[in-house]
Amino acid sequence: MHYRLLSALVASAAVTAVEAVEAAAAAAATYDYIVVGSGPGGGPLAANLARAGYSTLLIEAGGDEGDNPTYRDIQNFNEAANDEASRWDFWVKHSDDPERELKFGHTTYDTGDGTFYIGTKPPAGAKHLGIQYPRAAVLGGCAMHNGAVCSLPQDDDWNLIVKATGDTSWEASKMREYLKRIEKNDYLPAGNAAHGYTGWLATSVGDASFAKNVSLPGTKILRKLAELTGQDPDAVGTLVNSDILGDYKNRDEISSFYNMVSHADSQGKRSSPNNYIRATLADPAKYPLTVKLHTLVTKVLFTNSTGGMANAPPRAIGVEVMEGASVYKADPKHIAGTKGPVSQILAKREVIISGGAFNSPQILKLSGIGPREELEKFKIPVVKDLPGVGERLADNYEGSILALGAVPVDSGLITLIFRTPSAPTKNRNIFTWCGAFSFEGFWPGFPAYYGPNQWTCAMVHIGPKSQRGTVKLTSADPQDVPDINFNFFKDNGATDLHELVEAANLLRESWKSAGAPATPFQELHPCPGELGKSANCTDAAQAEFFKLQAYSHHASSTCAIGGDDDKLAVLDSKFRVRGVSGLRVVDASAFPVVPGAFPVLPTMMLSAKATEDIIADAKKSS
Known part of the structure; x- marks a missing residue:
């Protein structure tokens, strides 16, 4: 079967409430918190931090489709997941066996004539792409294009974190309180x-x-x-x-x-982080939230100093960004060779990565946090050798x-x-x-x-x-898409x-x-x-x-929380990246296992817990 490829880069003339506040980003080079990614993890977290009085910058690589009925009306979710306005195409593998991969009935090929071929008998000369795994680059993240199904994890999925870390705040009975809160x-x-x-x-x-x-x-x-x-x-x-x-x-x-x-x-x-972010921006209380759209985070910035303390771990102090729509190559609207201006934005307190199970480990690795051998392969300076980054997908x-x-x-x-x-x-x-x-x-x-x-x-x-899946870099170029194998x-x-x-x-x-x-x-x-x-x-x-x-669309666990004795643990029980300071990951990649049957609601609950943990730490340091 054939389907037409999506069109070249298109620009929207609509000005949203979010775009109207983007100008504030240029006026303030430093924020208390920088949150990277506006999906079920990062979007609510950024709004919560701003509502608590902390100046917060929320960075989103996509735009705002909150007024678009394709996204707003839940009955249109199939169209939303196919929509070029927000779609990022990750072409993934299910195994290391090339012959097995070609037997997947919906394997996708680029025919070179403006169409896709989907099937197991591609025409001569067609370029093998792989198995499509669409993600949403849009304000609100994948909660804007999913089927909106809400279910809870098994209690064991929460209690597993308690057993691994000793942190009883993750007990299932306590996690339900976050459902009630949101x-x-x-x-x-x-x-x-x-x-x-x-x-x-x-x-x-x-x-x-x-x-x-x-x-x-x-x-x-x-x-x-x-x-x-x-x-x-x-x-x-x-x-x-x-x-x-x-x-x-x-x-x-x-x-x-x-x-x-x-x-x-x-x-x-549809009710999603998009609504909550926009309500926070529009609130008469004028909460200190700034949203920066069409901005790709290329890496986290570090300093080796934390107030002059000797032997202190590297500290996250901000991010480097590339501005522009469709600069990431997973975007079907990306035009080869397109780049955007690069700049730096600083955080006084913390940087929080919420890019999802594919992009969060990619950002960490591009920043020098990940398996030493993989980082050195691409000549990325090692900030922290953390072998679990991108593992356990x-x-x-x-x-x-x-x-x-x-x-x-x-x-x-x-x-x-x-x-x-x-x-x-x-x-x-x-x-x-x-x-x-x-x-x-x-x-x-x-x-x-x-x-x-x-x-x-x-x-x-x-x-x-x-x-035993993996997310691995294909280069040190932040515009390149990682290699994803679910195994x-x-x-x-x-x-x-x-x-x-x-x-x-x-x-x-x-x-x-x-x-x-x-x-x-x-x-x-x-x-x-x-x-x-x-x-x-x-x-x-x-x-x-x-x-x-078999197929899937609930990726998790590539920056997993784990105990001190777990060599593949990326985060502690408070979402802090091990071996550095001022850096956390708050999204589905933090779960040690995929949470239940549908992860969107558990991730929003996780975001509410992270809010509580981060603010508690902020008050201790004040």
Whole structure:
């Protein structure tokens, strides 16, 4: 299949509230704090620091699309992820095996004639790009182009940090307080002790009333799923409205339906760090927040002196930046050879990197913090030999079962979290949502549309055990994109694959209950043919399918928090980069493991905790 390449550099004539305050950056060369990246980690943090009275500069490589309905209206999230106005294309690998990589069904090639080819049989002369992993260079980060799904990590994901560092402030029960602090709940009556109602992040749910109509094919599937996961089929009309963010005893062990929560208001308008940043800028209190758009941070600046103390660690004192739209080569609008003016901006207190799981380790390495051998390879002066930077890249495995009904399958959205029989603990390990859509990962122009009869159960694997991914420099040029390899199924791969196959088998079994006229289903993958009659629908064949075709979009852990005895730990429990001072990383790269099924809400909670830690340190030093 072919898709047209995106156009050359375009400029917007719109002047936003953010752009109007950019002039302030030129007037002040020094800030208390510099925050690099405006996504779920950095955006709220910068706003919080400014609201606490600290002069804060928030640097974003992209622009502001907060008034653009493609981003503002949550129903347009597929268009947002494809939009050239914000998209950065990272062409990643899933393994070190070149032959295996070429078997990924949505491998992308540049044909050289202004189009992409997506597939496994490229035309002669096409340039292999890899597997598209779009990120959002825009005010608000990836919370501006995602599906806005909100879920919480397993308690074990928080408690893992306590075990590694001894810092009890990370206990799961305490981390829930940060959810309550940021949330503006729009779907439950005020007073629910598990939720917040005065925060900056709106949360809402959709209409699940379809589940009360037992004649619908979707409701028949729902009832069978209830039976297969130990729930009461006769209670599905109520179960589908269970609170996915609720505080239940043994929550992580309960296989249950839920009403999917979105970070959006009840009118379907996206709620994100963009809203919070803009509200902070517009507040009559005139908080000392400055936002600098279209600015790429090229490195962190250091001094070896901290007040004249002997043998003091290097201290971050600011950043070097390159100004200009689309100067980073992941931007599809980048024009070869384009550069921007380079300057320096200073921080009196700290520099905080929040560039995400790909760019945060890249910035650290360009600044001289990372594995010595890799830095010396590119003649980057070593500030601190920190071997864990760019290691332990993690993600959820994702896959889907896709079929065509005999007629359109009448249903609402089914959301289910459940445990497969071989899961290594009592905890749930699969998050699935089913409905009349298709979702098979990411490529230019995704998703494919298979007509009105399409039916999918998409799966997110919680707690993958077999990844050992890396983010490595390709040069010392900050405009270059790093080499990203997720190393899918590298360690204990058979275990994770078996869990995915078990999940697929359970979901497929439920489809048989849809009944006429929706059945028979014609499955497209992973078992092509009439549902239940494919001769090659063995566990081994499905495992091979998922090994080659699994995808992901929840990258984390490349600057992970860890204990003093962990040689790959990059951060301490207060987000401080080890071996230097005045420098922290606050984004999904800080998680030791990918947090639950969807990391956006956990990252916003992490940002609220970082706010508290940073301000506490500031007060100690005042």
